[in-house]
Each structure stands twice: as structure tokens, then as C-alpha cells.
Amino acid sequence: MTEIQKDQTFSAPPARCLEGLLRVGPYVEMKVKRSDAAAGTAELNWEPGGAAFVFRLSCTDAGSGQTQVQLQHDLAWTPVLSRPVVNSERMRQQLDERVRVQMERIFTTLEEFLQDETRFPKGVTPTSLEIDHLAWAAGGAISVGLRWLAAQLQPVLARSVGRGQFLRAVGLAGILVGAAAAGLLKRRNPSRGSAFFEGLIVVIVNIWMSLFIYQKVFSLGVVDWVISALVGLTAGWLASMRLPARKEK
Numbered sequence: 001m002t003e004i005q006k007d008q009t010f011s012a013p014p015a016r017c018l019e020g021l022l023r024v025g026p027y028v029e030m031k032v033k034r035s036d037a038a039a040g041t042a043e044l045n046w047e048p049g050g051a052a053f054v055f056r057l058s059c060t061d062a063g064s065g066q067t068q069v070q071l072q073h074d075l076a077w078t079p080v081l082s083r084p085v086v087n088s089e090r091m092r093q094q095l096d097e098r099v100r101v102q103m104e105r106i107f108t109t110l111e112e113f114l115q116d117e118t119r120f121p122k123g124v125t126p127t128s129l130e131i132d133h134l135a136w137a138a139g140g141a142i143s144v145g146l147r148w149l150a151a152q153l154q155p156v157l158a159r160s161v162g163r164g165q166f167l168r169a170v171g172l173a174g175i176l177v178g179a180a181a182a183g184l185l186k187r188r189n190p191s192r193g194s195a196f197f198e199g200l201i202v203v204i205v206n207i208w209m210s211l212f213i214y215q216k217v218f219s220l221g222v223v224d225w226v227i228s229a230l231v232g233l234t235a236g237w238l239a240s241m242r243l244p245a246r247k248e249k
Helices: 014-028 089-115 133-152 163-186 196-212 222-240
Strands: 004-010 030-036 041-046 053-063 066-073
Touching: 004 089, 014 030, 014 041, 014 053, 014 066, 014 089, 053 089, 066 089, 133 163, 133 196, 163 196, 163 222, 196 222
Parallel strands: none
Antiparallel strands: 004 066, 030 041, 041 053, 053 066
16 A cells, blocks of 8 residues: 545644644544644544554645645554555555545544534544444354353253352353453444443343243343343443543643
């Protein structure tokens, strides 16, 4: 992937444009890695699906109250371990197109900020609360798989405890692990919000399995399911949390 560059002029001072770019970064799934207010430059990371794309930007005074904003991207700037694998020219072109679309998204959002900055409050991490289907599906599969495996081993594992206590412990453990896995997977894209709802879906999957598929193995009481719901919601939410990145000056 060669270097990609996009320029656009905005009716605002350079400092204002840089402020806007840093403010709207999280709203377009960009993480600010470093910035230099005096030079009017910054570096941001975009990490869709786990791969990292580095964007470098500069704000230059174009005269008459105008600022030229330049965005640049080069895959060589991304650490080797975080680079997307490019196996063909077609894949290279697809990645280039994704970068161009993201650049256009950045410029469009910056224009919105310059028109009405109240839409982008300071210190607020945007969350669209989009459901991550891969996260909940994987979490649900993991939780059900663990419970099924434990059920197969029940004659051996449940000798010292009653069957009910065994199933209760296995149920909670399966939901805890599954919901936590869903939360960890959703951390790939923090702008989608926490995995609170993914954790809920993991719980619902287990309840559905107990009611309609494996009643003899997964069937528990109402109180057990209330506890399981709290465990799943909490595990998904906590596992998807990210500590705020340290700001570099």
C-alpha cells in the first residue's frame, strides 16, 4: 500500500481545525496518539477489526481565514505486528479504498464540528451501542460449549456435590466466561459502546437452550437465572471497558 494523501480547505484558523480534529477523533473511531499544537500536527490510529492504520495530519494557514488540512496514511507507519495482511493486489486496492473512505469521513465530521461543536462535547466518549454480532455469537457458543462439556463430565465431577449444585455452578461459570469473552471481543471497536447487551444476549442464549433444547442438563430455577443475568451483564460490561488513553502533549 503506497502513501495516500487527501487535502481539504476549511474556513477556520489552523488551531481551531486541529482542536476539531482531536475532538472528533473518537467519533470516527480514531485514537489520538500524539499532537503538537504549535506545529499544527497530530497522529491518530484507526483500528478496524484489530488491524492498525496510522494517520498523520497537519493544519496549515492558507490565508484569508482559511486552513488547509492534510491527511496522510502509509502502511509502513504501522508496526509489523499490527499491519493487515495483504495477499493480493485486489486486497491492497480494497484497503486503499477503506482508507480513502475513512479520510472522507474525518473531513465530513470536522466540517460538522466547525459548524456546531456542541454536538461533540469534551471528555465524552461516543457510544453508538451497536450490537457486535461476532462478540455475542462467540460468547454464546463458548458458554454453551463449556456447559455441555461439563455436563458430559458430570458423573465424574459431581460425585462430591449434588447434581443441582453442580449444574448451578457450571451454569454461572459458563455464562461468566462466555459474557467476558464477548466483552473482550467487543473491545476491538470501542465506539460501539460496552458489551452490556452482548452479555445479555449470552444469558438469553443459555436460557433459551435450557427451555427448549437441553432441559435436563441446563434447566435451573428462576432465581438462578436472575443471578445468571446479573453475572452475564456485569461480565460483558467489565470485560469491554477500556481505561482512557494517556494524553500526549
